[in-house]
Amino acid sequence: MTKTLHAVRGMNDILPDEAEVWENFDVIIRDWLKGYGYRPIRLPIVEPTPLFRRAIGEVTDIVEKEMYSFEDALNGEKLTLRPEGTAGCVRAAIQHGLTVGGGRRLWYQGPMFRHERPQKGRYRQFHQVGVEALGFAGPDIDAELIVMGARLWGQLGLADVRLELNSLGSAEERASHRAALIAYLEKHEDALDEDGRRRLHSNPLRILDTKNPALQEIAEAAPKLLDHLGDASRAHFETVQAMLDDAGIAYRVNHRLVRGLDYYNRTVFEWVTDRLGAQGTVCAGGRYDTLVEQLGGKPLPAAGFAMGVERLLALWLEGGEAEYAIARPAPDVYVVHQGERAQRLAFRAAETLRDVGLNILLHCGEEGSFKSQMRKADASGAQLALVIGDDEAAAMEVSIKPLRGGGAQQRAPFAVLAEAVLDTLHGSSDDHDSHGMIEPENAGQDAGVKDGSV
Numbered sequence: 001m002t003k004t005l006h007a008v009r010g011m012n013d014i015l016p017d018e019a020e021v022w023e024n025f026d027v028i029i030r031d032w033l034k035g036y037g038y039r040p041i042r043l044p045i046v047e048p049t050p051l052f053r054r055a056i057g058e059v060t061d062i063v064e065k066e067m068y069s070f071e072d073a074l075n076g077e078k079l080t081l082r083p084e085g086t087a088g089c090v091r092a093a094i095q096h097g098l099t100v101g102g103g104r105r106l107w108y109q110g111p112m113f114r115h116e117r118p119q120k121g122r123y124r125q126f127h128q129v130g131v132e133a134l135g136f137a138g139p140d141i142d143a144e145l146i147v148m149g150a151r152l153w154g155q156l157g158l159a160d161v162r163l164e165l166n167s168l169g170s171a172e173e174r175a176s177h178r179a180a181l182i183a184y185l186e187k188h189e190d191a192l193d194e195d196g197r198r199r200l201h202s203n204p205l206r207i208l209d210t211k212n213p214a215l216q217e218i219a220e221a222a223p224k225l226l227d228h229l230g231d232a233s234r235a236h237f238e239t240v241q242a243m244l245d246d247a248g249i250a251y252r253v254n255h256r257l258v259r260g261l262d263y264y265n266r267t268v269f270e271w272v273t274d275r276l277g278a279q280g281t282v283c284a285g286g287r288y289d290t291l292v293e294q295l296g297g298k299p300l301p302a303a304g305f306a307m308g309v310e311r312l313l314a315l316w317l318e319g320g321e322a323e324y325a326i327a328r329p330a331p332d333v334y335v336v337h338q339g340e341r342a343q344r345l346a347f348r349a350a351e352t353l354r355d356v357g358l359n360i361l362l363h364c365g366e367e368g369s370f371k372s373q374m375r376k377a378d379a380s381g382a383q384l385a386l387v388i389g390d391d392e393a394a395a396m397e398v399s400i401k402p403l404r405g406g407g408a409q410q411r412a413p414f415a416v417l418a419e420a421v422l423d424t425l426h427g428s429s430d431d432h433d434s435h436g437m438i439e440p441e442n443a444g445q446d447a448g449v450k451d452g453s454v
């Protein structure tokens with residue numbers, strides 16, 4: 001027997017029940033983004049490898065060990081499956097001149113790829129919704145990005161998502177802090193773990209972010225970047241906080257929040273929850289004022305964030321307005337039929353009803369009895385069934401059977417099909433005559449479908 005193939009570890013199929021939750025999420029996301037003036041941008045999944053090395057930083061987990069990089073077999077070009085969206089978005093903005101002409105708010109979504117150890121909430125292919133605000137220097141956009149997040153959690157009905165905030169200052173300020181930090185960490189070098197020793201001189205800031213319980217005390221007592229901020233960075237950070245206070249958004253300044261990508265400066269933030277176990281960061285971002293220039297554009301301030309869709313949806317289903325999350329789109333009408341002529345009329349009927357904007361599920365495949373077809377109609381969640389048997393087909397008529405909330409079965413000429421179905425759907429009871437509806441007693445008899453008989 002041929003061996004069945006499975007998806008790559010850490011890369012998930014999203015099956016219809018779940019994919020519908022994603023679609024419900026998409027509807028909310030699009031409205032929410034419009035509310036803040038964000039415009040969509042669609043970006044390639046594969047980018048030149050040097051883009052990520054330059055943007056994210058050589059000494060980061062992502063670039064050192066998590067990228068899916070490969071050589072194009074045809075021309076040897078070094079390519080990488082995008083591990084995040086900011087680098088590609090900035091690359092596209094520079095390439096297409098979106099960096100000129102004032103501030104721009106852009107958003108994207110799609111799969112990202114990181115070769116991490118898969119566990120609950122951490123995947124090798126995962127999805128982000130990301131926003132990037134290009135060309136805004138002030139603290140107002142930082143605060144707006146954060147307020148946006150808070151609004152979305154409210155709209156999704158998510159509780160227990162808290163905000164952690166920090167400022168990484170400027171490159172010079174980080175250099176000054178870095179010197180103090182290295183001097184401090186060198187004194188504790190013997191106590192550092194392998195990662196820590198490796199990063200001591202390359203990326204000491206990341207040591208503050210360590211999850212190693214043995215290093216918590218050392219990290220906690222380390223020199224704080226906040227103490228090395230100059231006046232401008234300090235004022236920027238204070239205004240962000242004041243705006244969040246005005247908006248009534250609670251936060252914790254976490255001086256050890258450093259982020260795993262190197263492009264950040266000044267404001268950085270993460271939205272975290274305790275409800276998802278170890279992978280509790282649902283959304284993260286910050287300011288990256290030097291990235292555009294680093295990638296070859298003219299200097300341009302920028303800030304943004306990305307959220308992990310899988311994590312947010314897990315939270316939504318668990319604690320949010322799950323009812324809305326799992327709301328399933330049902331067809332308006334399920335079309336059942338029996339016999340060859342009836343099948344052809346049913347096929348036409350379905351298209352006629354789609355012409356007026358209705359969602360139609362036409363019974364296809366094995367014909368089965370009317371009874372089994374009606375069971376399927378009911379299970380589909382459709383509002384009504386259109387029933388076409390030999391007799392209806394011969395008379396060029398259809399039977400309309402409401403499936404929810406009672407209502408009598410009616411028969412109508414095919415010529416007024418759409419009007420009759422729309423009337424029934426909208427609960428119109430007074431104009432059977434106007435659309436040539438035939439009295440309930442006559443309906444569906446020949447098709448063997450009587451009210452309540454299925």
Ligand code: HAM
Pocket residue numbers: 083084085086087114116121122123124125126127128130131132260261281282283284285286288303304305306307308309310311
């Ligand atoms: P990030 O913190 O690397 O930032 O990722 C953002 C979010 O993506 C995380 O908070 C998490 O929810 C989700 N995420 C990351 N890795 C995984 C994974 N392996 N499995 C599931 N979810 C994951 C960025 O990517 C930046 N580009 C964000 C940004 C945009 N900064 C400025 N603009």
